[in-house]
Amino acid sequence: MGQQNNDEIEIDLQELFSVILAHWLPILAAIIVAAGIGFSYGHFLVTPQYSSTATLFVLSKSTSITSMADIQVGTNLTSDYMEVVKARPVVENVMESLGVAQSYSSFVSKISVSNPSNTRFLRITVRDADAEFAKKVADKLADVSAAFISEKMDQEPPTIIQYGYSDGRPVTHSSRYYAALGALAGAVAMTAIVVLMYLLNDKIMTPEDLEKRTGMNVLASLPLDE
Numbered sequence: 001m002g003q004q005n006n007d008e009i010e011i012d013l014q015e016l017f018s019v020i021l022a023h024w025l026p027i028l029a030a031i032i033v034a035a036g037i038g039f040s041y042g043h044f045l046v047t048p049q050y051s052s053t054a055t056l057f058v059l060s061k062s063t064s065i066t067s068m069a070d071i072q073v074g075t076n077l078t079s080d081y082m083e084v085v086k087a088r089p090v091v092e093n094v095m096e097s098l099g100v101a102q103s104y105s106s107f108v109s110k111i112s113v114s115n116p117s118n119t120r121f122l123r124i125t126v127r128d129a130d131a132e133f134a135k136k137v138a139d140k141l142a143d144v145s146a147a148f149i150s151e152k153m154d155q156e157p158p159t160i161i162q163y164g165y166s167d168g169r170p171v172t173h174s175s176r177y178y179a180a181l182g183a184l185a186g187a188v189a190m191t192a193i194v195v196l197m198y199l200l201n202d203k204i205m206t207p208e209d210l211e212k213r214t215g216m217n218v219l220a221s222l223p224l225d226e
Contacts, residue, residue, distance in 0.1 A: 016198060023194045030190035031183045038182020042175035049172045050131035052164035054142040056081070056122040059156045078120050081158065082113045085124055085145045093148075094140045110134075111141065122158060131166045138164030
């Protein structure tokens, strides 16, 4: 009995695969249409974004970096400085210097600050549709943040290891990515429709269907006389 069930499942899967192959044309049409929609979305509706990153190195008040105490203090200060970079006084100073006419919330959403694990490096990353503007903002944030920390927090200013840079390549997905994603979605959706129609179809179309559904053998069949 177990062997019989396995054979029936194998036949069903083969038949289902044959049904999918028989509907290759609508599946191909769905892939082409969905890929076109995805490409159009990526080309006309998605604005490419560029990023630029400036890097700071955090020191403690002491000039010595050999003791464990200084290292621990520097690590703790790094977490504090991450908040300072996106603080309203710093960000508004940068906006005023660059002549940016945006709200604080809109402008600060372009800025992200990170600290690689087990380091005292502070990375200030800016994303914008203009690669050159992203670099200007990252550079200005590094300068203003270092000056603000020195003046307001009575600490040694972080050392600017690297000003903003950009390779000129957008960090967002390209139109080809959205086209491929659309093609995949179209193929999956149309294949699912074909499979669903196959599973919901309970009509007896062939003698094999009759044998499968009733368990009875077909002794004879009459041709349809139109």
